[in-house]
Amino acid sequence: MLRFCPLVAAPVAVSEDDMKPRYVADDATLRKACASFKRSGAIGVDTEFVRVRTYFPMLGLIQVSDKRRTWLIDPLALSDLSPFAAVLTDRSVLKVMHSCSEDLEVLSYLTGDPPGPIFDTQIAASFLGHGFQSGYQQLSKELFGAEMGKSETRSDWLRRPLSENQIRYAAMDVACLLPMQRELSKQLRKLGRLSWAEEEFTRMRRDSTRDYEPEEYYLRFGGLWQYDRRELGLMRDLFAWRERRAMTRDLPRSFITQDATLRALVKHKPLTMRDLSDMEGIKPSFVRRYGRTLTRIVREAMKAPEETLPETPQRPPNPRKVGRMVEKLRPIVAETAESLGLPPELxxxxxxxxxxxxxxxxxxxxxxxxxxxxxxxxxxGDKLLQALKK
Structure with a gap:
């Protein structure tokens, strides 16, 4: 019997009842659990969610481990998750997760602010010879020498009641996080790399929870230097419209319209419903549903004052020249990675x-x-820069 991480002896005696995950399905129990989380100083956190036919992720379960037990928080049964949101942003409580980018995004919808501070066991392990993206089960085996069993990642986490297998695997997904964090931190300190890992945690937290405005969505595309300012203004407005509509209706962006369709509108600039109907690949149902709105956006963009339009990005350097120079740097990266004992991708x-x-x-x-x-x-960084300037 291994205490929470069923692989590591606990520093204190734990009863058989404590070994079972506690299911949190009412607000009073959640408040008590959150009080316990705040006293613990560190908690393991994982989430199960679904995002197939919605814009926003549908949270199905929150798993938490503290120093004594595991908790399964049922967001579908609770009316108020604010006590847990307060724990997520409490700077005195370390949140330990594994490969946490998606979890951070999902949980940020609860908190409004990025959860923190965090410790990502996958990132930490990558600094210690466990590979670039070691899985939770694999890392558990490498650190503690035990098999975790099969995953339930394909389960329907919105269906109730949860099966015994779902409950067991959901609890196991957080049971080893705190022992992992202690072991990985100890090894990182020994190598003098804990600060390196902490930099990566901070970058992960920032990048995973960045709050993009709808007007910024178009900036994700490459080749923007090929458009003039008015076309960029139209692209910005069309993709911002789709982003807002997808959020309002809680639908995937592609359920509203495809990227390629909006980019075609930028190219053809239909000013009227007839213009839109004449475009290749545009269905009559699309014209009926969105035609008036989209042609209005096009007309407004064509008349927008020059000062409101985006600047055209600088044309990138010759890609062949860039490719040759990048190839010149690859051996430097490989040699440095080998000398540090780190994955080149890291x-x-x-x-x-x-x-x-x-x-x-x-x-x-x-x-x-x-x-x-x-x-x-x-x-x-300095090595690469020096090589490029030769």
Whole structure:
């Protein structure tokens, strides 16, 4: 019997009853549980959610482990999750998770602010020779030498009652997080890399919970330098319309319309319903449903004052030249990763190498991208920059 992580002896005696996950399905029990979480100083957290036919994730279960037991919080049965939201943003309580980017996004809808502070066991393990993206079950086996059993990730977490298998596996998903955090932290301190991992936790927390405005959605696309300012203004307004409609109706963006359709509107600029109907691939039902709104957006964008339009991004450097220079940097990344005993993807992702190369070719004063700052600057960033300037 292994206490929460059923793999590690607990520092205190634990009763058989404490070994069972506590199911939280009423507001009074949640308040008591959250008081316990705040006293513990650290909790393991995981979520089960569904996002197939909705814009926002539908939270099906929240799993929590503290120093004594595991808790399964049923958001479908509760009327007030604010006590748990307060725990998530309490700076005195460390939130330990595994591969937490999606969990942070889902939980940020509860809190309004990014949960924190956090400790991601997958990121921590990547600094200790466990691979770039070690799974929770695999890491449990490597650290504690035990099999976790089959996953229930394909389960319907919105269906009630939950099966015994779902309850067991949901509890196991958090049961080992606190022992993992203690062991990984100890090893990271020994190697002098705890601060490196903490930088990654901060970056993960920031990137996973960034609050994009609907008017910023179009910036996710490449090739924007090929459009003039008025076309960029139209693209911004069309994608902002879809983003707001998807949020209002809680539907996936593609259920409203596809990216390619909106980009075609930018190209053809239909001013009337007839113009829209004449476009290739536009169905009559689409014209009936959205035609008036979309043609109005096009007309307004065509008349918008120049000062309200986005600036056209700078044309990127020649891609062949960028490719040649990136290839020149690959051996440096590989050698550095090997000397540090780290995965190359952790040392420097391809995207950050490309960004650095393009910044150098553009003559930027400070060409290092954000991802090559911090611990990476001394470990690899300065080496890459020096090689590019030769």
């Amino acid at each position: 040392v420097a992702r391809k995207r950050s190498i490309i960004d650095l190369t393009e910044n150098v070719l553009r003559g930027q004063e400070n060409p290092l991208p954000d991802e090559l700052s911090g611990w990476r600057k001394g470990a690899i």
